[in-house]
Amino acid sequence: MAKIQMKTPLVEMDGDEMTRVIWKMIKDKLLLPYVDLKTEYYDLGLVKRNETNDQITIDSANATKKYGVAVKCATITPNAQRMTEYNLKEMWKSPNGTIRAILDGTVFRAPIIVKGINSLIPTWTKPITIARHAYGDVYKNSEMKVKDGSKAELIVTDKDGNETRQLIHEFKGSDGIIQGLHNINGSIASFARSCFNFALDTKQDIWFATKDTISKQYDHTFKDIFAEIFETEYKSKFADAGIEYFYTLIDDAVARVIRSEGGYIWACKNYDGDVMSDMVATAFGSLGMMTSVLVSPSGVYEYEAAHGTVTRHYYKHLKGEETSTNSVATIFAWTGALKKRGELDGTPELTEFAKKLEAATIKTIEDGVMTGDLFVLSTLPNKRKVNTEQFLDEINERLKATV
DSSP states (O other): OOOBOOSSOEEEEEOOHHHHHHHHHHIIIIITTTBOOOEEEEEOSHHHHHHTTTHHHHHHHHHHHHHSEEEEOOOOOOOHHHHHHTTOSSOOOOHHHHHHHHHTOEEEEEEOOOTTOOOSSTTOOSOEEEEEEOSSGGGGOEEEEEOTTOEEEEEEEOTTSOEEEEEEEEOOSSOEEEEEOOOOHHHHHHHHHHHHHHHHHHTOEEEEEEOTTTOTTHHHHHHHHHHHHIIIIIHHHHHHHTOOEEEEEHHHHHHHHHHSOOOEEEEEOHHHHHHHHHHHHHHHTOGGGEEEEEEOTTSOEEEEESSOOOHHHHHHHHTTOOOOOOOHHHHHHHHHHHHHHHHHHTOHHHHHHHHHHHHHHHHHHHTTEEOHHHHTTOOOTTOEEOOHHHHHHHHHHHHHTTO
C-alpha cells in the first residue's frame, strides 16, 4: 500500500529507559510501514538534556508552539541516585514541568477501557478524565527547615517597596518546617479555559473541586476565576451543548466520584490532579492504560503516556532478560498526536489510520493477548501473556487486516 502522507510535521520528543526502547519498536513496527512520518525530532533523554544544559527541552517546547502538535516519550526526572548514575552536571528539573510552563497547558488524563480488564470500582463503567492544572503549588514551592525559637512570616513587597507581613507560625518547643506556595491568576484562567474548551470538544460534563472553605484566599481564588470565566464566556455554550459545569469541595468530589458511573472531566489543582490521576488509573486497571494530553488555551497539544520510564524492566532488558512491558499508553500517545495532526491539517486518512491502530491495540487485548501487568488483572478466558515485542507484533497482525 502507498504510505499515508503528512502535510505538517509532529514534534517528536524521545525519552529514557524502557519507554525509549518501546518508542523505537512502535515506530518501526506500527508507524513507519504505513505512514510517511514527518517529525521534528528532539532527544529528551537524560544524557542529551545534560549535554545541552536542558536547552533541548526548552527548544522542544518552543517547536511545539510552532507546529501545534507534539508526541512525547516518558523521561527521567533525576534524583540524587540519578545524579551519580548519569554523572549529571546538576539535578535537572522535570521536562514535563518545563514544557507545561512554556505551553501554559493543562494535563488531561483518561483511562483506556477494554473488555476483560474490570474497574476496581464496580460503578465505574465510563472513563473519568482528570484535568490537572500544570503550574505552581508544591511543584514550584520554596521550603525550609526551621529551628525552635524562630518566627516565620509571609512578606510581600509591592512595586513601590511597601511591605505586607503575615505571621505563619512562631516555633516554640520544637523545630519545624515551612513551605511557600504560589500561583498566578493568568495561569488559573488558562487552566479554566482549557478545561471548558476540552469539555466542549469531548461533550462531557466537568467538575472542579478545591478546599475553599479552609483556604479562603488561595483555593477560593481558583473557585472565583473558574466561576467568572464560566459565567461570562461559556455558560451559553455549555447550555447549547447540553453539558454541565459543577463546583464542589474536594472531599465531596471524592465521595461523589466513588459513587458515580464516570463519563465526565474532573478538574483538579496541580497536586490533587497528580494524586487523583494515579488513583483513577489504578482503579481502572493500570498506568499503562492511561492517556495523557497537555492542552494549551491557544490550541497546542502535546501527547504522552501517563506513566514513567519503567526502570525495572529496563534493567532486565539491559541484562538480556525477557520483558513484558505494556506499550498501550505510548501507542495511544502516538495515535492521539496523529489524529490531531490529521484533524488540523485536513488529512482524514491520517486520522483514520490512527483510529485503526487504536482499534487493533484494543482488539489484541480483548482477543486475550496481553502483557504481564494486564494478564494478572484480566478476567478473559484463554488469555495469553506475551513479551514486549510479541505484543506489538500481535497488534500489527490485526492492524494489517484493516488498512
